[in-house]
Amino acid sequence: MADSSSSTVSEAAPPKECDATDFTDDVSGTSDPSMYGYIKQDLFTSEIFKVEIQNLPRFIGFNDMKKFLAKHGLNPHKVKLFSRFAFVTFKNEEDRDKAMKMVHGMQWKGHVLSVRLAKPKADPIQRKRKQEEGEGAGGQPPSKRAEGEEEEELSVQIANVVTPLWNVPYEEQLKRKEQEAVAVLQRLAKEIGSTNKAMMPWLFDMKGKHNKMCCPLETIRPSPTQTNYRNKCEFLVSMGADGEDKTVGFRLGKYKGGSCAVVGPADACHVSAEAKKVAHEFQKFIRSTPYTVYSPETYEGHWKQLTVRTTRTKQAMAMAFFNPQKLEETELDVLKSSMKKYFTDGEGKDSGITSFYFVREGQRQSPNAEDLPCELVVGDGCIYEELLGLKFRISPHSFFQVNTAGAEVLYSAVGEWAQLDQDSTVLDVCCGTGTIGISLAKRVKKVIGIELCQAAVEDAKVNTKLNGLTNVEFHCGKAEDVFPNIVSALVSPNITAIVDPPRAGLHSKVILAIRRAEHLKRLIYVACNAKAAMNNFIDLCRAPSNRVHGAPFRPVRAMAVDMFPQTMHFEMVLLFEREGNSQQQSNNQEETVPVCSP
Structure with a gap:
């Protein structure tokens, strides 16, 4: 669901809203006061509420760190984990002081933790300016280029930033994206093998048939238009x-x-x-x-x-x-x-x-x-x-796929895989303006959409009327709050969930609710960043445990759809089916589908 194209240049200045993956100055010892002028402004920045947690246990991961903090009622804004220490920022002074008081001296896996205030990150512009001043003092000024040469270079530079594949033939672009999709499914196969030993016989068979992937990958579907496509x-x-x-x-x-x-x-x-x-x-x-x-x-x-x-x-x-x-x-x-x-x-x-x-x-x-x-x-x-022959209202903050022609390809593929009939109920999770659910509504008994953005929900309700539909309803709220109640109340024997979440994927509570809903047999996951959604895929397939209840799912089909030509981004569609739905899985495995090879 999230807009994945590199053309949307919306990075805020890191001092205002810091990137959790880049705290270079925390470990470089920068101390020039001019580098930190932004923290004296009347602005929001979590950098002034940052601590360093030291003496962490070995081999803990990012998720371990987040779970540890959450377990103790702490709500960090950003976390950056190093080998034995972590930088953690908070949204306000109260949360920061609570963390310092609670965590300092606490034992975790035999290690006594210590906490101290951490230095804010230096402003990158100021840092670069200082570097250039230093280089200019002892170096030569850059040579001047001819005006035409510089203009040409700028156009190439910006093309490389926003459309990095602009000079790559389109068939080669598709091939590279297919290879990325193959890598995702090969990694998922490894993860399933390590988190659900009971699936090993099935997984061994799939990997042998499909180039070490956990399921067949259909040939990538190209975008109908490769240029001027962004809406x-x-x-x-x-x-x-x-x-x-x-x-x-x-x-x-x-x-x-x-x-x-x-x-x-x-x-x-x-x-x-x-x-x-x-x-x-x-x-x-x-x-x-x-x-x-x-x-x-x-x-x-x-x-x-x-x-x-x-x-x-x-x-x-x-x-x-x-x-x-x-x-x-x-x-x-x-x-x-x-x-x-x-x-x-x-x-x-x-x-x-x-x-x-x-x-x-x-x-x-x-x-x-x-x-x-x-x-x-x-x-x-x-x-x-x-x-797709339907009309949709779009308000300023509503989500709508940025490639309209590509969205038609994507939604058509989802409709093909959903195997719907007049007794079906569709759960459209993270539905935006309702495009997917509305495009399927005439083929099913009922569509239920869930969306966080209120404006998008209002658009979705208008869109049902614009298209003369009466079997569609929408609920506004966080998916993790709304979905469990909706799915537990459904008694339909034929439920298909379609999820099209933002780039980071679904909240773990939604995945757990999906697993608990045993009457939900089929799930189509539309991922704009399959690597970021990998934890969702793994949790759908992992073995039942005290935390994860309900029979696991298996990935049975996958496909990439090119929604973002001239970039490496693409949408990936995976069809998951509940383990034990043997007849349906058998039918899917017998289907002849084009399988891509890297």
């Missing part, structure tokens, strides 16, 4: 790599690598012409305003990001993210009025925008985009898309 793009607003201020585009590198410069999307092969036009007109507009771009170094400035969504129906939604800082409300009203005039009667009237939102992004607000105040400035509140 959603997130453009940053920053200084251009060419020196032009207030540039709308993609970041040339990552903030933690010391880069804030962006390059416009004109040469990006995956961005639609409609989105490029919107970005171009928005850039012209903000350059006409007195407001500067937001700086992740100083947390000053205003313009931050532009999100553009386009549809086959020739509608376009834009969302301008703006930090008001200390501007008066009257100044903001003037800005919004000028924006409305520009895009309705001014130069931007032919931009194609049918819906324009002004989004205030303050200093201490939630990092979740759906929680930000969102004000409609121009046009209609929603846009509409057509998919």
Whole structure:
């Protein structure tokens, strides 16, 4: 479900919201005060609530660490584990102090733990600047390139960042993604072997037939379109790599690598012409305003990001993210009025925008985009898309697959594998605007959707009416909270669950509820990052235990669908069936399916 393409450049500055996989300065001893100016700002950063836990037992893993902290009622924001120590950040001082008081002196597997305050991570931009100043003092200045040569290099550089396979033939791209899918299934086979010994005879047979994989892998299904396919793009607003201020585009590198410069999307092969036009007109507009771009170094400035969504129906939604800082409300009203005039009667009237939102992004607000105040400035509140002959409403924060033509391929494959009839009940978990469930509704008795985002649920309910459906219902809430009650209340003999979760996968409580629901025999898992979802796959298949109740599942079919051409990302679909559903498993094994080889 999560948007996996590398084109969505939305990395926040690490000092504001640190990446748990990168705490280089925690161990490098950086001590220059200028490196830590951000922690003195009136901003949210977990870096000021960070501790170091020392003398950890040997051979513990990340999950062991998280379980240990949770067992003692601690709620960390980020965890970075090293060989014998870990850095842990918290959301507030109270949680940090509670952890220090509770963990210090505690015994874990024979080791007495100690806790101390940890130094915050240095600002990567400041760190790079210091390095460059040091190199400049004793080194030669970089040689100047001809203007045309530099422009060409920038277009290649940004292509390598957002579409790294842009110069690889499409057949070769598909081959590489198939090889990635093979590696996932081979690893899953090993994990099943180590977590469920009872499956070894079946697993031995599967590995022998399918190149050491746990199930057959069908030939990858290509995207119908390989260029201009994205219906959603997130453009940053920053200084251009060419020196032009207030540039709308993609970041040339990552903030933690010391880069804030962006390059416009004109040469990006995956961005639609409609989105490029919107970005171009928005850039012209903000350059006409007195407001500067937001700086992740100083947390000053205003313009931050532009999100553009386009549809086959020739509608376009834009969302301008703006930090008001200390501007008066009257100044903001003037800005919004000028924006409305520009895009309705001014130069931007032919931009194609049918819906324009002004989004205030303050200093201490939630990092979740759906929680930000969102004000409609121009046009209609929603846009509409057509998919598989159905109509779908999309509001600003609702999830919708970024490749519409590819989504039709994906959902068609899910429909083929679900083996549904008029007695079937479909559980659509992490359903977004309801696309999967609605596309299957006419073939089944009932569809029940579960989704966290309230706006998406509202869209999903509207979409059922738009398509004349009466057998679909939606529930808003965390899947781990809502799913167990729904599935336990179902008495249908023919239940199929379809899960399309965010990149990190399903919460473990959902997996445990699926395992307990013995009447749930079939599960189709749509993973936008199969490696991240691996723990889900393993828990579905592992042997029953005190923690995991219910008969395990087996993977019986798998397939990759290319939703993100020009990148290494793809969607992976796995069909799991409950062990003991022998007749159905036998039928599946007898089916002739094209099996890919690496």
